[in-house]
Amino acid sequence: MxxxxxxxxxxxxxxxxxLEAIGVEAKISNEPDDLRRAEQxxxxxVGAFPDGMKNLKNLDIIPILEEEVLEKKKPFLGICLxxxxxxxxxxxxxxxxxxxxIKGRVRRFxxxxxxxxxxxxxxxxxxxxxxxxxxxxxxxxxxxFVHSYHLVPEDQSVIVATSEYGETFAAALQKENIFGVQFxxxxxxxxxxxxxxNFLAYKKL
Amino acid sequence: MGLESVIVISLMLKVRLxxxxxxxxxxxxxxxxxGEGGERDVGWPITTAQIYDSQDADELVFLDIEAGKQGRGxxxxxxxxxxxxxxxxxTAGGGVATLEDFRELLKAGADKVSINTAAMERPxxxxxxxxxxxxxxxxxxxxxxETAPGHYEVFTSGGKNPTGLEVAVWAKQAAELGAxxxxxxxxxxxxxMAGYDLELIKKVSDAVKIPVIANGGAGNRQHFVxxxxxxxASAVAASSVFHFSDSNLTQVKSYIFNAKVAIRPI
Amino acid sequence: MADFSHTRILNNLxxxxxxxxxxxxxxxxxxxxxxxxxxxxxxxxxxxxxWGARRQQxxxxxxxxxxxxxxxxxxxxSGGKDSTFTLWYVVTQLKLKPLVVSFDHSFYRxxxxxxxxxxxxxxxxxxxxxxTDWGVVRKTMLESLKRKGDFEWHCHVGGMVYPMQIAVxxxxxxxxxxxxxxxxxxxxTYEEIEEVDERRNSRANNLGITAEDMFGFLGGAVTMRDxxxxxxxxxxxxxxxxxxxxxxxxxxxxxxxxxYEIIHKELDWxxxxxxxxxxxxxxxxIEYQIQGPRDYLKFIKRGFARTTHLTSIxxxxxxxxxxxxxxxxxxxxxxxxxxxxxxxxxxGIDEAEFRKIAIAQAIPxxxxxxxxxxxxxxxxxxxxxxxxx
Numbered sequence: 123m124x125x126x127x128x129x130x131x132x133x134x135x136x137x138x139x140x141l142e143a144i145g146v147e148a149k150i151s152n153e154p155d156d157l158r159r160a161e162q163x164x165x166x167x168v169g170a171f172p173d174g175m176k177n178l179k180n181l182d183i184i185p186i187l188e189e190e191v192l193e194k195k196k197p198f199l200g201i202c203l204x205x206x207x208x209x210x211x212x213x214x215x216x217x218x219x220x221x222x223x224i225k226g227r228v229r230r231f232x233x234x235x236x237x238x239x240x241x242x243x244x245x246x247x248x249x250x251x252x253x254x255x256x257x258x259x260x261x262x263x264x265x266x267f268v269h270s271y272h273l274v275p276e277d278q279s280v281i282v283a284t285s286e287y288g289e290t291f292a293a294a295l296q297k298e299n300i301f302g303v304q305f306x307x308x309x310x311x312x313x314x315x316x317x318x319x320n321f322l323a324y325k326k327l
Numbered sequence: 328m329g330l331e332s333v334i335v336i337s338l339m340l341k342v343r344l345x346x347x348x349x350x351x352x353x354x355x356x357x358x359x360x361x362g363e364g365g366e367r368d369v370g371w372p373i374t375t376a377q378i379y380d381s382q383d384a385d386e387l388v389f390l391d392i393e394a395g396k397q398g399r400g401x402x403x404x405x406x407x408x409x410x411x412x413x414x415x416x417x418t419a420g421g422g423v424a425t426l427e428d429f430r431e432l433l434k435a436g437a438d439k440v441s442i443n444t445a446a447m448e449r450p451x452x453x454x455x456x457x458x459x460x461x462x463x464x465x466x467x468x469x470x471x472x473e474t475a476p477g478h479y480e481v482f483t484s485g486g487k488n489p490t491g492l493e494v495a496v497w498a499k500q501a502a503e504l505g506a507x508x509x510x511x512x513x514x515x516x517x518x519x520m521a522g523y524d525l526e527l528i529k530k531v532s533d534a535v536k537i538p539v540i541a542n543g544g545a546g547n548r549q550h551f552v553x554x555x556x557x558x559x560a561s562a563v564a565a566s567s568v569f570h571f572s573d574s575n576l577t578q579v580k581s582y583i584f585n586a587k588v589a590i591r592p593i
Numbered sequence: 594m595a596d597f598s599h600t601r602i603l604n605n606l607x608x609x610x611x612x613x614x615x616x617x618x619x620x621x622x623x624x625x626x627x628x629x630x631x632x633x634x635x636x637x638x639x640x641x642x643x644w645g646a647r648r649q650q651x652x653x654x655x656x657x658x659x660x661x662x663x664x665x666x667x668x669x670x671s672g673g674k675d676s677t678f679t680l681w682y683v684v685t686q687l688k689l690k691p692l693v694v695s696f697d698h699s700f701y702r703x704x705x706x707x708x709x710x711x712x713x714x715x716x717x718x719x720x721x722x723x724x725t726d727w728g729v730v731r732k733t734m735l736e737s738l739k740r741k742g743d744f745e746w747h748c749h750v751g752g753m754v755y756p757m758q759i760a761v762x763x764x765x766x767x768x769x770x771x772x773x774x775x776x777x778x779x780x781x782t783y784e785e786i787e788e789v790d791e792r793r794n795s796r797a798n799n800l801g802i803t804a805e806d807m808f809g810f811l812g813g814a815v816t817m818r819d820x821x822x823x824x825x826x827x828x829x830x831x832x833x834x835x836x837x838x839x840x841x842x843x844x845x846x847x848x849x850x851x852x853y854e855i856i857h858k859e860l861d862w863x864x865x866x867x868x869x870x871x872x873x874x875x876x877x878x879i880e881y882q883i884q885g886p887r888d889y890l891k892f893i894k895r896g897f898a899r900t901t902h903l904t905s906i907x908x909x910x911x912x913x914x915x916x917x918x919x920x921x922x923x924x925x926x927x928x929x930x931x932x933x934x935x936x937x938x939x940x941g942i943d944e945a946e947f948r949k950i951a952i953a954q955a956i957p958x959x960x961x962x963x964x965x966x967x968x969x970x971x972x973x974x975x976x977x978x979x980x981x982x
Contacts, residue, residue: 132433133433133436133438135410135434135436136410136414136436136438139410139411139412139414140414142411143412143414168438168460168461168463168464169459169460169461169464170458170461235536236536238340239536239537239538239561240536240537241462241463241507241508241537241538242340243343243463243507243508243538243561244340244341244342244343244385244538244561244562245340245341245343245385245591246339246340246341247339262592264341264591266385266415266416268416268438268439268463268507269463270462270463286339287339287340306416306438308414309414309415309416309438310414311380311383311414311415314414315414354809368809368810368812369806369810370802370803370805370806370809370810371803371805371806371808371809374795374803374805374806375801375803375806377791377795378795378796378799378801378803380795381791381792381793381795381796382795382796547955547956547957548956548957549957549958569801570740570801571740571741572741572742572953572954573741573742573743573800573894573954573956574956575800575801577619577620577780577796577797578619578620578956581619581620581621581622581779584622585616585621585622585623592622593620593622593779593780
């Protein structure tokens, strides 16, 4: 069973529908029992970093997530804000602590905004690292982004795909069983669905 | 395309081609100049959304132009059904006035919500929505008439109410308040298929640093290219051209691609 | 701005440097050498596709479905060269028992009808033909012409939808279509097995108009019952029968000339005269009385017609040079087809109105000029048609 975490931020049904389209039943939940029973966990998200963290904290599920993901190594996918929350800290609005599962900071695009309009909205090319499991059979790797902030990890080796928008930034990250994508696979049509398929095919070693 | 000899057109953020679906009384309609030139039935929105999705639309915009509860109900129903089958970003709008409206539309499947008249009446709404849902969810829709040569005035309430406000002034204000994007519609050009108002688009694109979606007037493929190259639009929206010409999105995209404008290849 | 005037034939449109397709061809994209994506797809087809593996997939598919029900598969059939070849292949090479489903577009010509009779007798197949209400057909023809510059909505949609409805009704999951669209356009590529499903109908077939749309457009002149044959079955229904709807040309390399030679020899399939088509292509589009106006419309809107299409295929298959193709295009394209006189009363409009609609649908940069327009040769069978609309 795949669990999509409901923490009041963003488009849960889009992710659920996308999974259904590839033949996978998913449950939208924030119940500890569901998280424990889940085989994979997805954290979607649209909105601001501080609100995201606040909502997660209020649900009191962070300890369970840490147990399931960090200790039990359950496959985990963060989407957009969900990926950003993996960071140590986020700079949106005010400096806020994140989950800290991937060391790094979430900061705003540092670009000439008269040339590169912010938010970064639309379809952009993604450059995956060779053979990364998420991007298997994905041609061409163009996905839908809608964000003003992005995660800058301390350890560059967790970046498994980059994109360009006035600066190079992490489009996808992976640290063992923890995946994060800055773009929206559930909004990227055929190739987006493939990303989800590939994530679900990941088996913990 | 996927072929090995694919050309490398400057790898970067692509221009978006966005069909606009106007909902009224359980169908889609296409008004001309916001109804002054009449209105035609252009089909059933749910299957049309699927058609656009199969033609790789970059986004979809659904606007309820019926006003009132029934219109909203139909919009919500449409959004839900579309979200089941189409995995492409969706903007929804039409009579949005409160944060609760925002929430309702987002829950039904919209990714972004567009506000128009309500934002002019109470600009703080933009900031509130941006704070609550994030700027990227907030599209400020601006309808404009050229009331004197080179002078573009914002109109609200479906093009009926003159505000006296010049478009660039309002666009700047909306951006400052936290709008993520501007959906800019030329009332004079809408439904005419005579071309976008390039001066208008350029004026607003130059006035703000957020993406501008050009809307109103696209009649053939070349118009889209002009809106990007001359108007500097980040995205090109259209409606009539997909209903009243032998042009589907895929064909338009390949034309735009051939004109060396960065767009998602077919 | 680069100059492509050297690629011109007959008019000012830019064309592929290799074949003769124009910049106004649906989905065309030119690369840095000026070669179009359809030519590149043809290269890919010849050099990169593992046809051995594809053929094995086909045999596996056939084996999986043979003998499981009354019918092993459905072959949607028009009687043109492609569907006739497909039927021949399915019966004689794959040894399957098909249900042949033919959506009758109401414009069949006598020679095609004869061909179809012969085909049925020689192959020995169960054959189902379905024609919709003529009044409804006429109304949809005019409506789709006005909105999309194409009067054949009923033909495109009926042909693709009706066999799928039969698949569901009779619970026959395997459906074999003929040529892959990758042969002619870039909606799909040769990298994949082409699935002929609702997405395909929406993407490249129905002109962006569903039955539900058409119902609203005609404003009470027809009912949804009238348009029922044009409603694509739901994904749920199709999944429930395990639908597998593919193009035969995704599994075996398609070569129209070779296919024609086979059906001509094996089934005595006869070619016919078609307006705007050079006589060396007797196999092309013979099944439709108003093929001429269809191609003529294309010429007015897009500046090319059937000869461009056919010579491009020959160039890609190494059967013709571009110079030879240019000569044929100059000789045969752009003439007014006499069968337009048959079509206009059916649509209920006059020629001035027809021209007006066509011009309004033009695809830039093409601008049609009617001056010095010549008339084409009338078809031999026109006098046999029913001229009472």
